[in-house]
Amino acid sequence: xxxxxxxxxxxxxxxxxxxxxxxxxxxxxxxxxxxxxxxxxxxxxxxxxxxxxxxxxxxxxxxxxxxxxxxxxxxxxxxxxxxxxxxxxxxxxxxxxxxxxxxxxxxxxxxxxxxxxxx
Amino acid sequence: xxxxxxxxxxxxxxxxxxxxxxxxxxxxxxxxxxxxxxxxxxxxxxxxxxxxxxxxxxxxxxxxxxxxxxxxxxxxxxxxxxxxxxxxxxxxxxxxxxxxxxxxxxxxxxxxxxxxxxxxxxxxxxxxxxxxxxxxxxxxxxxxxxxxxxxxxxxxxxxxxxxxxxxxxxxxxxxxxxxxxxxxxxxxxxxxxxxxxxxxxxxxxxxxxxxxxxxxxxxxxxxxxxxxxxxxxxxxxxxxx
Numbered sequence: 001x002x003x004x005x006x007x008x009x010x011x012x013x014x015x016x017x018x019x020x021x022x023x024x025x026x027x028x029x030x031x032x033x034x035x036x037x038x039x040x041x042x043x044x045x046x047x048x049x050x051x052x053x054x055x056x057x058x059x060x061x062x063x064x065x066x067x068x069x070x071x072x073x074x075x076x077x078x079x080x081x082x083x084x085x086x087x088x089x090x091x092x093x094x095x096x097x098x099x100x101x102x103x104x105x106x107x108x109x110x111x112x113x114x115x116x117x118x119x
Numbered sequence: 120x121x122x123x124x125x126x127x128x129x130x131x132x133x134x135x136x137x138x139x140x141x142x143x144x145x146x147x148x149x150x151x152x153x154x155x156x157x158x159x160x161x162x163x164x165x166x167x168x169x170x171x172x173x174x175x176x177x178x179x180x181x182x183x184x185x186x187x188x189x190x191x192x193x194x195x196x197x198x199x200x201x202x203x204x205x206x207x208x209x210x211x212x213x214x215x216x217x218x219x220x221x222x223x224x225x226x227x228x229x230x231x232x233x234x235x236x237x238x239x240x241x242x243x244x245x246x247x248x249x250x251x252x253x254x255x256x257x258x259x260x261x262x263x264x265x266x267x268x269x270x271x272x273x274x275x276x277x278x279x280x281x282x283x284x285x286x287x288x289x290x291x292x293x294x295x296x297x298x299x300x301x302x303x304x305x306x307x308x309x310x311x312x313x314x315x316x317x318x319x320x321x322x323x324x325x326x327x328x329x330x331x332x333x334x335x336x337x338x339x340x341x342x343x344x345x346x347x348x349x350x351x352x353x354x355x356x357x358x359x360x
Binding site for chain 2 (some may be wrong): 012
């Protein structure tokens, strides 16, 4: 299973990457929205974990781009410090599968990833 | 005339060469520092990763790699690790967040944050306060508490927020002695922090409603409204009348 992790905070990306690799997933990472869009265009991952506030393209734009792709539906988890109701609702309306607010527990993220990949 | 022009050109040329040499040295130094920081980040990355996933018992020490502990003899490396731990603590909760605090304490990084409180630069002091609060260093509360009445507004507001972050409603005791203004923005900030804290305002609320500091009275009124204690406010108004 291939997971794409996108966040502009390298320390956080490394932490999530480490956790997911330990659980047997293949992990790719991106530090901005543009990189995510390029990686998706090359090869769609099995799941995307993305922040909202990122340079060049936001997490919301990424959801919209992923949902416009033909073929199987790629699950998207939003991992953001923005917990405002309108942002969360917008993410779900655009097609996000899950929304986790920072600070978050890596154990909880693992469970949510597993649930989405086995659904 | 020709000699003067020649001399002037020579001076300008020398200045240019000096400037280019300075820029070159500066860029080389910056690149070297960046390379060194990248190396340290790699060492610390595995240290942090292990801490996040660690499942030891209470009282056990977190594993610290030899390379990381060797790097940590340098103050700049310690500061880099503090910055990484702060970023991690802001983003991670649960046992992962708690383990980052444990690592910060185990490595004695609190001493580095504490030293910042003695710095003459206000931004260093504010940074130190933020680090101690985020890393839940309750044993340093006395040092932070002293700064809640600091003349510099930024240090003061950081210290007030830190005390409330660490102790919730109990932390509001700095209002007893606050002689400086509590800005409207800071009042909103404190109310927001308190909204995530369990409990209610202490019995001191009545005293704050009678404070000689008008901004403390103002904040106390907002607290009564926030916690539906309007009866208390009415009683105070009647007594004043």
